[in-house]
Amino acid sequence: AxxxxxxxxxxxxxxxxxxxxxxxxxxxxxxxxxxxxxxxxxxxxxxxxxxxxxALRCKDTIAPTGTIAQGVGAKQINAAGEIYETKYGLTTSERVYGTVRENQLGHGPCYLKTTGITKEQDEDLLKAYLNMAPSQTLKWIESGKSPSEQDVEIQGTEPYxxxxxxxxxxxxxxxxxxxxxxxxxxxxxxxxxxxxxxxxxxxxxxxxxxxxxxxxxxxxxxxxxxxxxxxxxxxxxxxxxxxxxxxxxxxxxxxxxxxxxxxxxxxxxxxxxxxxxxxxxxxxxxxxxxxxxxxxxxxxxxxxxxxxxxxxxxxxxxxxxxxxxxxxxxxxxxxxxxxxxxxxxxxxxxxxxxxxxxxxxxxxxxxxxxxxxxxxxxxxxxxx
Missing domain, CATH: 3.50.50.60 (FAD/NAD(P)-binding domain)
Incomplete structure (x- = not known):
């Protein structure tokens, strides 16, 4: 066998x-x-x-988005700051589809809203991503802005x-x-x-x-x-x-x-x-x-x-x-x-x-x- x-x-x-x-x-x-x-x-x-x-991922680094969405309760928003995730549905495929559609309609870029989170949550995210996707932590550090100071741009990966x-x-x-x-x-x-x-x-x-x-x-x-x-x-x-x-x-x-x-x-x-x-x-x-x-x-x-x-x-x-x-x-x-x-x-x-x-x-x-x-x-x- x-x-x-x-x-x-x-x-x-x-x-x-x-x-x-x-x-x-x-x-x-x-x-x-x-x-x-x-x-x-x-x-x-x-x-x-x-x-x-x-997969729905952080742009460029292809780092996971679930830790941000679940860890700090970040919502998916479009360029106008509107929460769109509930409009399309919350399954994995719907979260990707909603992001694609918002971009097609001219409402992009799309983000996970992290601005306004606490300094403690900032530290938690930096540590969490240093462990599983260090490129995302490095991107935050290189930009000179913590997650609480800038929303995280998101996009879909290629299909697998x-x-x-x-x-x-x-x-x-x-x-x-x-x-x-x-x-x-x-x-x-x-x-x-x-x-x-x-x-x-x-x-x-x-x-x-x-x-x-x-x-x-x-x-x-x-x-x-x-x-x-x-x-x-x-x-x-x-x-x-x-x-x-x-x-x-x-x-x-x-x-x-x-x-x-x-x-x-x-x-x-x-x-x-x-x-x-x-x-x-x-x-x-x-x-x-x-x-x-x-x-x-x-x-x-x-x-x-x-x-x-x-x-x-x-x-x-x-x-x-x-x-x-x-x-x-x-x-x-x-x-x-x-x-x-x-x-x-x-x-x-x-x-x-x-x-x-x-x-x-x-x-x-x-x-x-x-x-x-x-x-x-x-x-x-x-x-x-």
Whole structure:
């Protein structure tokens, strides 16, 4: 049995900060979607990639806003000082959507109102951010103004695919087994269970481990499910030949970095990134899919001068695989269920016929979409 417990996928979209600071993002840049990609390629059923996650963060530093909002009771305000958060709603997606809309309407920039807080609260915020996001504390110090003297400007990050916050990931049963026999998922890669966060991820790891032991004791992992030595050798050969292909290429048309930037530009402009205020339509998604397919072909012809660059080549490959599945999911939920996370301009309203999971499976190089009912039972086992 194998347990996939990698992170989700960052770096699919063009980030807020360019150049050297492009990895100054909310989500770890080394979370490339590898865990999703290996499952997609293995033919596992995936769910809810269209429920992307966009974090509301302090501008430039991408520091968390929750500590300010909850710690000192700061409200979201526009440039005129009007509190707008209650107008749009208080869920994570609504807080992002409200900020985007206020900027679109010409009411920006938007802020968390910290002016007027006490000196003691000033000190608390400086200490809190020095611990978790030092760049924000440094920004306050460099500006010469404490939080009580200036409001904190806010903005959304680029979208991420992260199952700990949203529902994206492998389609799993109660024991966290995927639709591939003996393959389990926990944490960010396990789908269908949004807002589980760290404690939920730990619980899923335990659920998976308990089910593995149970299946071993019951003898349900049959010999037929185990690869033969010959099959393993064939697979090893395929993997090593791919490595050598990247290592021996001496005149690639494009570098990994150039292809990654191209991928992020495509996703940003055509698949609901920052440039389009997280919105998209079906024509844009069709273009996104066409361009990502072209980049996939080019990515197979890139080069790696050393093992470090080889890792980057595979990270690009994994991100492109996740991009294709994400685009398919965005296209097939023909409604807007979560503002900003899934803002479909062709279908701007919620449609109750989509009160279900949008799933997908890679078959013979094509993505097949599957629609599954919401699971309301105490337990769920795969019947597919």
């Amino acid at each position: 194998v347990l996939v417990a990698t992170g989700g996928a960052a770096g699919l979209y063009k980030p807020n900060n360019p150049g050297f600071s492009r990895h100054k993002m909310w989500y770890p840049p080394f979370n490339t979607g590898a865990g999703y990609a290996m499952g997609i390629l293995a033919g596992a059923e995936m769910t809810s990639f269209e429920m992307r996650f966009i 695919i992260v199952g700990g916050h949203t529902a994206s990931g492998y389609w799993v049963n109660t024991g966290r087994e995927t639709t591939v026999k003996g393959l389990y998922a926990a944490g960010d890669v396990a789908g269908g269970c949004p807002q589980k966060y760290v404690t939920g991820a730990l619980a899923e790891g335990k659920l998976a481990a308990l089910d593995m032991v149970k299946q071993f004791k019951a003898g349900t992992l049959k010999e037929a499910d185990i690869q033969t030595e010959t099959e393993i050798k064939v697979q090893e050969g395929e993997i090593l030949s791919q490595y050598e292909k990247f290592r021996n290429e001496d005149a690639p048309a494009f570098s990994v970095e150039e292809l990654e930037e191209a991928m992020q530009k495509v996703m940003d402009e055509y698949a609901g990134g920052i440039a389009s205020n997280y919105q998209f339509n079906e024509k844009q998604l069709a273009l996104a899919d066409e361009k990502i397919l072209q980049l996939q072909a080019l990515a197979e012809k890139t080069a790696a001068a050393d093992m470090h660059e080889l890792m980057f080549a595979y990270e690009l490959r994994e991100r492109l695989i996740v991009c294709r599945s994400l685009i398919a999911h965005l296209k097939n939920r023909k409604e807007t269920r979560w503002h900003s996370f899934n803002e479909n301009l062709d279908h701007p309203e919620t449609d109750e016929k989509f009160y279900k999971y949008v799933n997908s499976k890679l078959e013979n190089g094509e993505i097949r979409m599957i629609f599954r009912d919401i699971v309301k039972e105490d337990t769920y086992e795969h019947t597919n």
